[in-house]
Amino acid sequence: MLDLKWIRENPDALDRALTNRGGEPLAAKLIELDKSRRAAITELQELQTKRNEASKKIGEKKRAGEDAEAEIAEVARLKSRLGELEEEEAKAGEALDELLAGIPNLPDADVPVGPDESANEEVRRWGEPKDYGFEPKQHFELGEALGGLDFETAGRIAGSRFTILRGPLARLHRALAQFMVNLHTEEHGYLEVIPPYLVRGETLYGTGQLPKFGEDLFRTTDDRWLIPTAEVPLTSLPAGQLLEEGEFPWRVTAWTPCFRSEAGAAGRDTRGMLRQHQFDKVELVSITLPEQSEEEHQRMTACAEKVLQLLELPYRTVVLSTGDMGFGARKTYDIEVWLPGQEAYREISSCSNCGDFQARRMNARYRPAEGGQPRFLHTLNGSGVAVGRALIAVMESYQQADGSIVVPEALRGYMGGLERISADA
The missing domain is CATH 3.30.930.10 (Bira Bifunctional Protein; Domain 2)
Incomplete structure (x- = not known):
């Protein structure tokens, strides 16, 4: 298994190594999947914070006898979007893990390059x-x-x-x-x-x-x-x-x-x-x-x-x-x-x-x-x-x-x- 941080920082080195091993370049695909997964995680965290804030406001308004319909609708909307994001993050993570699991180790610099x-x-x-x-x-x-x-x-x-x-x-x-x-x-x-x-x-x-x-x-x-x-x-x-x-x-x-x-x-x-x-x-x-x-x-x-x-x-x-x-x-x-x-x-x-x-x-x-x-x-x-x-x-x-x-x-x-x-x- 390769280090994702290293892949993000060295995409050309990864593709060169994979090509030398007779494979196809994969850095761009890996980085794109990683971006999608990380973006979904970031948005999830932001929306979870907003949902928590809205839920807290609902409680405050109800205790004060005020109308909380707008906040209730917002929580419902956020809950629906959170479900979508969780699915997106899971799919991107599974695809990334599957791709990483099939990538061979990278050859040392002094290994002779050749097809067989x-x-x-x-x-x-x-x-x-x-x-x-x-x-x-x-x-x-x-x-x-x-x-x-x-x-x-x-x-x-x-x-x-x-x-x-x-x-x-x-x-x-x-x-x-x-x-x-x-x-x-x-x-x-x-x-x-x-x-x-x-x-x-x-x-x-x-x-x-x-x-x-x-x-x-x-x-x-x-x-x-x-x-x-x-x-x-x-x-x-x-x-x-x-x-x-x-x-x-x-x-x-x-x-x-x-x-x-x-x-x-x-x-x-x-x-x-x-x-x-x-x-x-x-x-x-x-x-x-x-x-x-x-x-x-x-x-x-x-x-x-x-x-x-x-x-x-x-x-x-x-x-x-x-x-x-x-x-x-x-x-x-x-x-x-x-x-x-x-x-x-x-x-x-x-x-x-x-x-x-x-x-x-x-x-x-x-x-x-x-x-x-x-x-x-x-x-x-x-x-x-x-x-x-x-x-x-x-x-x-x-x-x-x-x-x-x-x-x-x-x-x-x-x-x-x-x-x-x-x-x-």
């Missing part, structure tokens, strides 16, 4: 793709041959975009998640949280998923929603609260299932585990003071990168362009892991600084230590990392010519010492 992912800029690379000496297979070929990935049975049970994991591959998936949670809690200073997997609509509104992205979510019959990411409940921890400056930063992490309808992904990544309705992710969320958020963004991205470094998976980090960023982000780094089977880098983590955009929507504020008016907090979120995609990367990167998969050193303690997954394991 083609304008993303690479920041750094780590590791080099290896030469296997044979044609690497994709994860679904490896997993099906090992008997550890079963898409057919999952399809019969739940439909498309679901997977059943079995045996050592199921354990490898769990090992990856445990490894990530332990790393982030023991070495990176995050507090582990087990949040609700179902949330209310207002919670999704606060983090920016509603109303714009409702079709991408799963809704229950009692009007709750399955979380698309643990970002939603974790970021909402300070919602509606006024907290003390000295408490921050907060750093929390959670390993949860995530549920997405993938409504806009028809025909994309239909084979394998890359794009599922249900998947696991280890999420990182930071709640900070405004002056801390830029440094925290770099820190969070480094924490996610460390996962891939310890797993010895080559990756690159890119900063997303204005046309490729998520709705609530003002700046995003994507970490893309190398998948030998696809011969391509694919996203495995997005780390975003949302500034005060989400905090405004959920009214999360802090009281400055030096006094003064409460201020909005800043929120950041990132995958630390997507567990299923990490499994894909490990399977493809550690595959052998015979179709077996070597277990990375970092995970062997979670695998009971198992060093290799093969068809007879």
Whole structure:
């Protein structure tokens, strides 16, 4: 949610930012709606004062035995006009709120301008793709041959975009998640949280998923929603609260299932585990003071990168362009892991600084230590990392010519010492 006062003072900057994000200029429409609402409020207050004065005069005249018909008629007229103004103010306010709710966050000044992912800029690379000496297979070929990935049975049970994991591959998936949670809690200073997997609509509104992205979510019959990411409940921890400056930063992490309808992904990544309705992710969320958020963004991205470094998976980090960023982000780094089977880098983590955009929507504020008016907090979120995609990367990167998969050193303690997954394991 953007600050209306800032919009009134910076209409050109708003329109430029929206245009850079591929949207339409909206400043004039917002300002006009705001003017209408404010004018209705001002007239309401003036007429309420007049009505009160007229009502007082009626009482005085009646007590004095004088005729008060003119004042009674004036009160009736004012009452009718007040009703009209209340309706005008409500309609203008609803239209303004609806428009504001659909406006994305404004990009930072150093975010590359461009229409889509083609304008993303690479920041750094780590590791080099290896030469296997044979044609690497994709994860679904490896997993099906090992008997550890079963898409057919999952399809019969739940439909498309679901997977059943079995045996050592199921354990490898769990090992990856445990490894990530332990790393982030023991070495990176995050507090582990087990949040609700179902949330209310207002919670999704606060983090920016509603109303714009409702079709991408799963809704229950009692009007709750399955979380698309643990970002939603974790970021909402300070919602509606006024907290003390000295408490921050907060750093929390959670390993949860995530549920997405993938409504806009028809025909994309239909084979394998890359794009599922249900998947696991280890999420990182930071709640900070405004002056801390830029440094925290770099820190969070480094924490996610460390996962891939310890797993010895080559990756690159890119900063997303204005046309490729998520709705609530003002700046995003994507970490893309190398998948030998696809011969391509694919996203495995997005780390975003949302500034005060989400905090405004959920009214999360802090009281400055030096006094003064409460201020909005800043929120950041990132995958630390997507567990299923990490499994894909490990399977493809550690595959052998015979179709077996070597277990990375970092995970062997979670695998009971198992060093290799093969068809007879």
